[in-house]
Amino acid sequence: MQRGDGNDDDGEQTRSMQTGGRNDDHGEPTRRWQTGDRNDDHGEQLRIWTQQQDRLKSQLLFYDDFSWKVSPALSISLPIEPLCLVGGVDLSFSKHNPSVACGALVVVNIKSMEVIYEDFKIVHLHMPYIPGFLAFRESPVLLMLLERLANEHPDRYPQVLLVDGNGILHPRGFGLASHIGVMANIPTIGVAKNLYCVDGLCRERIHMASGITDETPLVGNSGKILGMALRSHRDSIKPMFVSIGHRISLDTAVDVVRECCKYRIPEPVRQADIRSRGQIRAHFGA
């Protein structure tokens, strides 16, 4: 276990990470979104963000770009690297100050289901939540946490990362999980608690189908398979919505999520949620 602190500064240093390393405009995108500001051109910001998503999207890989296996079969000859370290990230928000949040990164040993690493950072978010652009609000702090882990404890760096949000199940096929995956160059999986209705997907039909089977492919009107509705337990009514983030196939992504499910939400994401919420309570109101 690492660092219980998590209250450094404001996270300005993370701004460049969301822009993909290029495009580091040192302007002030922050003022644009503050309450009471005049009718600035929000559409212009959305256009820039959309371009950025489209550009990063071209780097996505939809296959297993790693050598480990979730459950390696016994092999006499060649030892197969097993999946061991699974990461999870999430943000929790302050009750009274919605712009104050705590980002969390945890790493779980999949065999023991124990948390072997945790790190937090309290940040002040300048961007509002805009559906379809979640990454521009939440990825900077999460990328910073990943980088800190890589620098200070590379031996505990996860083989795959579960992200609270969507991967390619997104209006432009590039949600938070994909964004983080490309930026940090790590295999990622999107795990959403609610269905993002995209490409003709609708709740009613998915919920009905997921009542029958525990795995319902999410096929859009375009015919593309955008993800999988998953019920980890047969008694859980509400499914999860798993989608490819980056450098992984949907089949493997589903295997990984299933392997991590002690409860409805996969343990890495659940722990990141619980612990970031705990940090918020510790630093702010009861």
Add this chain to the structure above:
DNA sequence: GCGACAG
């Protein structure tokens, strides 16, 4: 025009 809209 109206509603819906990951977190």
Add this chain to the structure above:
DNA sequence: ATCTTGTCGC
């Protein structure tokens, strides 16, 4: 995301 008590069940 967050506001919130008890409650039904193993």
